[in-house]
Amino acid sequence: MRCSSLSLTNFRNYARLDLPLRDAVVVYGDNAQGKSNLLEAIRLLSTTKSLRSTADREMLHWGVQDSDTGFARVSGQCERRSGPVRVEIVIGNGERLNARDSTRAVVKRYKVNGVPRRAIDVIGQVTVVQFSPADLDLVLGPPSERRRFLDLAIAQVDGRHVRSLSRYGKVLQQRNSLLKQMREGGGRHEHLDVWSEELVNTGAYIVARRMEMVRRLTTLVRDAHGALTDCAETLDAEYRATIDGVEGATVDAIGDVADTFRRALTASRGRDIATGQTLVGPHRDDLRLTNAGHDLLPYGSRGQQRAGALALKIAEGEYVREVTGEWPILLLDDVLSELDANRRRRVFAASHEGQQVIVTTTDLTAIDRDFLDRSQVIEIRAGTVIAREPFGADGQA
Ligand SMILES: Nc1ncnc2c1ncn2[C@@H]1O[C@H](COP(=O)(O)OP(=O)(O)O)[C@@H](O)[C@H]1O
Ligand SMILES: [Mg+2]
Numbered sequence: 001m002r003c004s005s006l007s008l009t010n011f012r013n014y015a016r017l018d019l020p021l022r023d024a025v026v027v028y029g030d031n032a033q034g035k036s037n038l039l040e041a042i043r044l045l046s047t048t049k050s051l052r053s054t055a056d057r058e059m060l061h062w063g064v065q066d067s068d069t070g071f072a073r074v075s076g077q078c079e080r081r082s083g084p085v086r087v088e089i090v091i092g093n094g095e096r097l098n099a100r101d102s103t104r105a106v107v108k109r110y111k112v113n114g115v116p117r118r119a120i121d122v123i124g125q126v127t128v129v130q131f132s133p134a135d136l137d138l139v140l141g142p143p144s145e146r147r148r149f150l151d152l153a154i155a156q157v158d159g160r161h162v163r164s165l166s167r168y169g170k171v172l173q174q175r176n177s178l179l180k181q182m183r184e185g186g187g188r189h190e191h192l193d194v195w196s197e198e199l200v201n202t203g204a205y206i207v208a209r210r211m212e213m214v215r216r217l218t219t220l221v222r223d224a225h226g227a228l229t230d231c232a233e234t235l236d237a238e239y240r241a242t243i244d245g246v247e248g249a250t251v252d253a254i255g256d257v258a259d260t261f262r263r264a265l266t267a268s269r270g271r272d273i274a275t276g277q278t279l280v281g282p283h284r285d286d287l288r289l290t291n292a293g294h295d296l297l298p299y300g301s302r303g304q305q306r307a308g309a310l311a312l313k314i315a316e317g318e319y320v321r322e323v324t325g326e327w328p329i330l331l332l333d334d335v336l337s338e339l340d341a342n343r344r345r346r347v348f349a350a351s352h353e354g355q356q357v358i359v360t361t362t363d364l365t366a367i368d369r370d371f372l373d374r375s376q377v378i379e380i381r382a383g384t385v386i387a388r389e390p391f392g393a394d395g396q397a
Contacts, residue, residue: 246261
């Protein structure tokens with residue numbers, strides 16, 4: 001999988017950019033010039049969402065945020081084994097939400113090969129794995145971080161998972177608002193039954209799919225972690241379901257998962273109403289990470305936690321490759337300075353033959369020599385490409 005060109009219009013600090021991309025790309029420049037913004041655009045093409053948990057309107061260039069006709073466009077020409085694909089995302093200012101202030105709705109529109117599509121049909125057209133300093137949140141952050149990690153990895157290879165997540169989120173919201181009404185003495189039990197059944201029908205797939213994925217991921221994580229630590233330690237990843245008795249769940253036996261989920265919902269009905277929340281289901285599950293049997297979060301050293309996060313990301317790339325038959329684009333945002341020389345080499349070794357790798361850095365000497373020699377080096381200053389030279393072996397243009 002590779003993107004051969006990227007075009008931006010009014011995206012973050014890029015007024016206009018048309019950039020051809022080779023298979024090895026180094027994006028270089030001082031802090032706050034737009035390096036991460038460039039990777040954010042590529043990630044957007046893949047997942048339709050930014051990794052930074054910001055509002056969509058923040059991606060519009062400041063100059064157009066308050067204009068009626070303001071919009072940002074990100075477009076990428078990419079090549080997959082199955083053929084070329086052009087993905088285009090337009091983020092536009094919509095109606096004013098309120099006559100008195102200038103707050104506006106934001107509208108996102110998508111096209112694949114020129115044809116308008118929904119977000120859920122865009123996800124996975126372009127596959128990426130992004131490494132960033134925020135990856136440590138996979139270990140240190142709340143369970144939602146790890147669920148998002150699992151779901152994004154699966155989403156890149158399985159459209160049904162994307163549709164199930166979208167539906168599940170909506171049903172969960174409805175069920176929770178009904179539970180809150182019931183807590184106040186309103187609402188109807190028949191309605192709760194309807195939402196519960198709907199939750200079971202969409203949620204069973206999510207649980208089974210994640211469990212299948214984690215069973216494979218566990219081996220990939222262990223191997224990646226072994227390579228990072230010279231096999232001094234073992235990292236284990238295990239899916240922690242809030243529904244009792246779904247261990248070993250598979251998509252083929254999804255009916256069993258649904259039955260178990262249904263029983264769990266019935267059992268927690270009283271507590272659900274008392275708290276006004278749905279207490280069991282995939283929205284409460286977690287991925288447990290242990291180093292030599294001990295939880296990585298409270299017990300791991302910072303070094304062990306970093307190695308754990310890195311192993312998860314390397315495993316994610318290998319998982320996508322196994323399922324789709326091609327490497328996802330590897331985006332390395334500012335991660336090199338945090339790694340020792342040995343791990344840096346491992347990360348570049350993870351950039352395999354035929355995998356497109358795009359790395360950002362403030363320091364060209366942090367880049368693996370061999371990688372730099374075959375790279376296209378792009379220097380960015382204030383949202384403008386000021387140099388686009390292949391650098392020679394001495395690091396000079
Ligand atoms: N919507 C926006 N419009 C214009 N500039 C923006 C917008 N969002 C962020 N920026 C600018 O982008 C720069 C940060 O870009 P970033 O890609 O994170 O930098 P870095 O090169 O350090 O990775 C900052 O100067 C910030 O002010
Ligand atoms: Mg950055």
